[in-house]
Amino acid sequence: MSQYEQCSDEELIERLRKGESGISDYLMEKYKDFVKKRARAMYLIGGETDDLIQEGMIGLFKAVQDYRSDREASFQTFAGICIDRQLYSAVKNSTRQKHIPLNSYVSLSEEEETGALEGLWSENPEALVIDRENTGLLEKRISKAxxxxxxxxxxxxxxxxxxxxxxxxxxxxxxxxxxxxxxxxxxxxxxxxxxxx
CATH class of the missing domain: 1.10.10 (Arc Repressor Mutant, subunit A)
Structure with missing residues (x-):
């Protein structure tokens, strides 16, 4: 796997698309701690850590499968969004089962990287900006509490x-x-x- 360490994630994804095996496993292992950090943050608002790590790994797998290098975001930024959405869905579904609605997603992890996110999702890009601003405001209010x-x-x-x-x-x-x-x-x-x- 060390043969991949000199390459950027984006290069590795391109090589994976061309059929080179082993890259998917390398990226999954490389980002495992990234997933764990995000899962720990979500655990605070209602998930089980091991279950959330598994969900986060599913989000990472989706990111590896769906990433497109022609977009204006790095793989790490895209992976973070995919992981967070998978974790959010898992927490939302688990709280729904307990009859406690969770309509707000709170990420307590630091942003690793910022970049243009236009075109990553079919959703309105303004909604992503507003969501990020709301999350920042929520983090400040929680910090004050x-x-x-x-x-x-x-x-x-x-x-x-x-x-x-x-x-x-x-x-x-x-x-x-x-x-x-x-x-x-x-x-x-x-x-x-x-x-x-």
Whole structure:
């Protein structure tokens, strides 16, 4: 697989389209941590982590299959959109089954890259811009609702650290970090539910 490391994702997709095997597996492995980070963010608002990682990998697979290099977005940007949409659908479907509607999608992960997204979806491009602005506003309001400690815990959690690691880094007991994560989840859920009234 190291033979692919010198190539851009876009080059690899072109080679995959021409029938070169192994590239799909390489891209799936390369972006696995990218998927996990996004799944961890969605877990906070109502999903099971392992299930969400699987859903995210499905979104990544779709991105590998559907990416078109003639669009004005990088593969990573396109993959992020496909993964987020798959995760959002999974959370929305699971909450629908619990009779708790989730009409708002919240991404708590940092944007890895920005680029022109025109033409990626058949939807109105203005809707994507508005969605991004709303997400940014939501992140700011959630940040204000959290204490400084909770914001720090959330930041470390979204970077992939477990609660034991966060406790060590912050000089706290693991139980206090676990409690902070529970409070964060509750505050995020309460805030999202208040928007749907």
């Amino acid at each position: 959290l204490s400084p400690m909770e914001n720090r815990v959330l930041d470390l959690y979204l970077r992939g650290y477990g609660y034991v690691q966060i406790a060590e880094m912050m000089g706290k007991k693991p139980k206090s970090i676990d409690n902070a994560l529970q409070r964060i989840r509750m505050k995020i859920r309460d805030y999202i539910e208040s928007l749907q009234v």
